Amino acid sequence: MKKAKADLIVRNAAEIVTCAGGTEHPRRGREMADIGLIRDGAVAARDGVILAVGRTDDVLEQVEIGEDTKVIEAKGRVVLPGLVDPHTHVIFAGSREHELEMRLNGMSYLEILARGGGILDTVRATREAGLEELIAAAGKYLAEMLVQGTTTAEAKSGYGLSTEEEVKMLEAVRELNRLQPVELVPTFLGAHAIPAEYRENPEGYVDLVVEEMLPVIARQGLAEFCDVFCEEGVFSVEQTRRILVRARELGLKLKVHADEMASLGGAELASELGATSADHLMAVSEKGIYDLARADTVAVLLPATTFCLMGQKYAPARRMIEQGVAVALASDFNPGSSPVNSLQVVMGIACRQLKMKPAEVITAVTINAAHAIGRAAEVGSLEAGKRADMVIFDAPNHLYLMYRFGTNLAETVIKNGQVVIGG
């Protein structure tokens, strides 16, 4: 039989962490510890698609290496699927470093918001920025993320809060998909905050989202997902339901910022509506956990946000995993509550604060994260037929990634079979 010719081969890796076998359904509960580890492993690819994964000897038997094959020696290193960040607000203008002191003086996130600061500060700056300015700012952050191993990410709107400005943010996402290697999955988050001009008429703003914004976004094909910030003082469960039901009718998939500060029933609603993910969940109820464990909804936890808000109460990740919930992790990168865009940092916090085991953490930033943004058929694991997205870490084994905290260990980043960092 003629062997397939590889144009890329990564070989002799101390460990290949494949995360294979979870493409159909996200890994739940105990399955999250299964990361498909191969020692002395190799990955071969052609035209951006994986041909073979296995022990180096076996892979070399299956594929042909030519003079033009790029060969990367990964001796003493760990190879993971390209990391997937399934919850980011990477499109924004300005920054909010002054809020750090406000928080240190005891003000809460919702108090800052009630004073017209917080998200609304970023809304002002984002509305003032032109499309080019937004693209340039986000391009810089995405380059930082890529260097640290993120090859696919979700990107939300939600700092425009008018039809025109929300469209502008999603156009920035579309342009960035043409301009740089991190693949972005667009989410419409018009219901992120009540804009100042609707402060006295929040129901009028929900009408605008449902009757004007959603149809425009859907018609222009600018978003795959619709998300709502379901929270006390922001959008109620009933308003969230109204927006998401309309979004589903228009063909969008659903996400919910659920039970972050107050236990409102966001997780229950997400499960009931068949949302792809329910995110945050620091205040999730026992019933919410029960419902998530029985739905296809992925719980996306954002521990860097809790850390940055100096919260004492992290999402009950262990309880969720014990109950059979599929957990993913994300950075929640945004200018207020999580100016952190390194998934490696999130992984370190997840072990120490969520008490997740290293293997569970890896599942949560690869295959389960891919499920949380509808990309599990293409990315999130190293398996024949999937895209050749991978990261070679300067680490002797996968445990070392979470043990070393705060240093970027990503050495070589490969997107669609192309070496985009290092090499």
Ligand SMILES: [Zn+2]
């Ligand atoms: Zn968020």
